[in-house]
Amino acid sequence: MLEEELRKLKPKRVALLIHLNADPDALCAAYALKRLLESSKLAKARIIAPEGVSKLSKQVADEFRIRFYDSGLNSCALAILVDTATLEQLGDLGGMLVRGELPYVMIDHHTPHPKTVSSATLCLIDSSLTSSCELVYRIYAEMGAKLTSKVATALLTGILYDTRGLLHANDNTIEVVYELIRAGGSLKRARSALRVEVDFSERVARLKAAQRLELSRVDDLLLAFSHVSSYEASAARSFIALGADLAVVVGGKEGEVRISLRCSEAFRRKTGIHLGRDLAEKLGEMVGGMGGGHATAAGVNGVGDPESFLPKCREFVEEVVKSSLLEKE
Ligand SMILES: [Mn+2]
Incomplete structure (x- = not known):
């Protein structure tokens, strides 16, 4: 569905927008989407994190060398909101979308705000999922796209974060985790990307x-x-x-x-x-x-x-x- 939409819209550059103080699920889901859009030649993509990401996400970004920006929305023809249920969660950057200056797609596992949904071009939302990374995995599977081991590990990282180390995982989460491991993802590396040392x-x-x-x-x-x-x-x-x-x-x-x-x-x-x-x-x-x-x-x-x-x-x-x-x- 996302693929068809992108082939129809043909945006040259896509903004992958994640919520304020973005957590590792949002960041890793956006990263995997960026790799998908670029490797399947659908569009160039830039991860935009308004006002930056959380401290832990910064650590994850360093581990996987994920680059993100806090601006550049103007040069994009489409926005994809990742793990973000309302436009308010985008801070000032949400303004362009509120004013209808940029079409947007939503990819999320939260119960979305009806107003945000009604203005969206396309919504891929499944609130039965425990993380946005699972939804991105599903998009890969539907497109028949190949996961690299790095992307698989990044998706595992987002899943581990949102499920508190699989404590809140459901049947679907475990199935996706299994597929990600089969694709070369490393649970060990995902866990270590999330490890925090408490300051002295x-x-x-x-x-x-x-x-x-x-x-x-x-x-x-x-x-x-x-x-x-x-x-x-x-x-x-x-x-x-x-x-x-x-x-x-x-x-x-x-x-x-x-x-x-x-x-x-x-x-x-x-x-x-x-x-x-x-x-x-x-x-x-x-x-x-x-x-x-x-x-x-x-x-x-x-x-x-x-x-x-x-x-x-x-x-x-x-x-x-x-x-x-x-x-x-
Ligand atoms: Mn999430």
């Missing part, structure tokens, strides 16, 4: 936060509190991994206070507490700043002394948790 200073911060950890128990919920000068979010996440139901880590120095809150799904279910709304917003007021976020991850910025704010913070959080449990009874 970040590991020190996590361990210091652990050293200062104060534990409270409310019913059968474990609440962990601590303070650290930086990497408070990383410390809070590590407490959840250790087994805390709720982690509150106060960070900052020299009069600046940041608070990072994380909780488990079980905590959310048992207490009904939304960290952003029920804790972060009020903590933000308490430190003369602002707080907010999601149900299981939130943050606060304000002023004060992190260490001396911790007891007040702890008292407030424990109160909210206790009263939410009473309400639930």
